[in-house]
Amino acid sequence: MSIFSGLEAFGVNTKKQQNIYDNGEAEREKELLEQKKKEEAEKAARKPTFTEEKDYLLQKDITCTVCGKKFKTFVVRNAKLRRSEPDYDLRPRFHNIDTLKYHVTSCPHCGYTALTEYFTGLTKGQIQLVRENIGRSFKSQDTLLPETYDYTTAIMRTKLALYNAVVKRGKTSERAYTCLKTYWLYRDHIQEVKEAGYSDFLEIDRLTTEMRDFAKEAYEGFQKAMAEEPLPICGMDSNTLEYLLACLGTEIKDYTHAARFLSDVITSKTTNSRLKDRALELKDKVLEEVNAAKNQV
Numbered sequence: 322m323s324i325f326s327g328l329e330a331f332g333v334n335t336k337k338q339q340n341i342y343d344n345g346e347a348e349r350e351k352e353l354l355e356q357k358k359k360e361e362a363e364k365a366a367r368k369p370t371f372t373e374e375k376d377y378l379l380q381k382d383i384t385c386t387v388c389g390k391k392f393k394t395f396v397v398r399n400a401k402l403r404r405s406e407p408d409y410d411l412r413p414r415f416h417n418i419d420t421l422k423y424h425v426t427s428c429p430h431c432g433y434t435a436l437t438e439y440f441t442g443l444t445k446g447q448i449q450l451v452r453e454n455i456g457r458s459f460k461s462q463d464t465l466l467p468e469t470y471d472y473t474t475a476i477m478r479t480k481l482a483l484y485n486a487v488v489k490r491g492k493t494s495e496r497a498y499t500c501l502k503t504y505w506l507y508r509d510h511i512q513e514v515k516e517a518g519y520s521d522f523l524e525i526d527r528l529t530t531e532m533r534d535f536a537k538e539a540y541e542g543f544q545k546a547m548a549e550e551p552l553p554i555c556g557m558d559s560n561t562l563e564y565l566l567a568c569l570g571t572e573i574k575d576y577t578h579a580a581r582f583l584s585d586v587i588t589s590k591t592t593n594s595r596l597k598d599r600a601l602e603l604k605d606k607v608l609e610e611v612n613a614a615k616n617q618v
């Protein structure tokens with residue numbers, strides 16, 4: 322109860338004066354605080370909002386390693402990204418944008434294309450191979466960038482990166498990694514097609530077969546890379562790589578080997594608890610699928 326309660330009967334507004342010894346400081350402080358809050362809200366409203374894929378993209382000038390011509394490419398504004406939980410097979414996820422669609426750099430003049438991290442650093446021999454096998458017959462592409470890439474475009478660009486990796490005799494891990502990203506892109510493309518209510522089941526079947534082909538190539542490629550190349554491979558240590566192989570093995574129904582990779586991950590002393598939890602979860606899924614397959618026979 323206020324010390325001045327009852328004085329309302331005299332028509333006096335005592336609400337602002339709750340303290341006998343206060344000369345209005347508390348009220349001014351309150352006003353200042355409210356003013357500050359209002360200014361902050363106005364400032365936040367003036368800031369651009371990042372809600373659409375195009376908001377996260379910038380265009381950057383690049384000089385082609387192979388033909389020396391300039392072109393523009395998309396760069397993702399990493400500082401603006403908000404990470405979400407990755408998929409079960411570690412496919413990265415961010416709010417409002419699928420960054421995977423922008424992982425490829427492609428020269429529209431000569432066709433030299435690679436996952437961005439592999440775009441530079443070619444040897445003279447590799448430049449020659451790309452020029453002879455791709456540049457000579459390549460049909461120049463539009464140099465103007467669209468607002469964003471759709472999955473069909475992103476998949477084609479990643480496939481072109483894979484073809485370049487084969488032509489330039491890139492490392493096995495580069496080829497496998499490019500296959501992995503193509504597989505991931507197909508998966509979202511199929512999801513998008515299904516969500517749009519597309520009822521051409523033959524088309525969905527065709528896309529699913531193509532997706533599995535890339536999963537299979539990534540599966541074989543990473544196993545080959547593990548035998549040939551030092552760790553880390555594409556930023557992955559042995560536990561992460563074996564877990565990824567278990568995921569890919571499950572996708573192509575190679576359950577025996579997938580289970581073996583999983584047990585390596587689960588029993589390894591160096592596996593972190595998050596990865597171990599994921600591996601245990603996948604092990605249950607593998608067992609379920611094996612039992613379901615047995616019951617079908």
Ligand SMILES: [Zn+2]
Nearest residue numbers: 385388428431
């Ligand atoms: Zn070029």
